[in-house]
Amino acid sequence: MDNLKKITTVLKALSDENRLRITMMLMERPMCVCEIKEILHIAISTISAHLKTLKYAGIITDVKDKRWVEYRLKDDKEIQELLTLIKNKLINCEIIKNDVEKLSKIDRYSCSNS
Secondary structure, eight states: OOHHHHHHHHHHHTTSHHHHHHHHHHHHOOBOHHHHHHHHOOOHHHHHHHHHHHHHTTSEEEEEETTEEEEEEOOOHHHHHHHHHHHHHTTTOHHHHHHHHHHTTOOHHHHTTO
């Protein structure tokens, strides 16, 4: 995929607020669906659709970890540079700050029974 197509695909995937929020959280640490649900308070089916879009765009990848599927940023230097630029522009965004704060207080063990 050429750079223009790659960047366009990534930006389209990030054009949704919830997908952008998920991506910003994944910049902090890998997460499973139950953790994302705990923070965003949206349906698991919606989260799955968002994750599928992010994965198709090459932003994230998933790894099976026992009974969970863990989502993390893909190891792609160009995409990570772009995400860092976006994160720096959102540094004072209250929604992103709150998401990161909540993220530090939950884990898959505490939320998987919710």
